[in-house]
Amino acid sequence: KAGVTQTPRYLIKTRGQQVTLSCSPISGHRSVSWYQQTPGQGLQFLFEYFSETQRNKGNFPGRFSGRQFSNSRSEMNVSTLELGDSALYLCASTVGQGAYEQYFGPGTRLTVT
């Protein structure tokens, strides 16, 4: 069974721009979560989607948003990029209903200049 995939793997953007990252969960997994990983803050939860609905949300500004499609694939968007948004963005998937094993993708490395 294929694992969680994320595209692109690397991205360089300029302050003020916006970016969209994509995640395809493991087949059969309906829950997708997004995390931001930085050396200073570690792994921080952004949001979680299940059946196209946001179920859980972390403490990030509204510039961070996401969505999930009917095939469980998910995208996250960051608008008006800031230098501090430079991070590894990780997507993870779980079955989503009563099953909590969470598996991560390789991440998208975003650099904001």
Next chain:
Amino acid sequence: GESVGLHLPTLSVQEGDNSIINCAYSNSASDYFIWYKQESGKGPQFIIDIRSNMDKRQGQRVTVLLNKTVKHLSLQIAATQPGDSAVYFCAVLVSGTYKYIFGTGTRLKVLA
């Protein structure tokens, strides 16, 4: 809110020795825990999980111990190998949600 802490940012062990990585959590209602291994340039890799109705769970060369009384979790790696060198995170599921809180990670260095 929930918080998770790790006792050591770095742990160095001799190849062949056993490693113990610790984690403490704050919410006694937490009922599911995962240990992850993250190698440089990769996403976290699921190692082993444990539910709050268990005290111990064993995998291949790894054992997770859960002490709910003191809200402490540990990962034991037997016969540590160079390939075990990585950063290890514990993740605690926030009760009633699908949101995980992560510890800050312990970097395991295996000395030849």
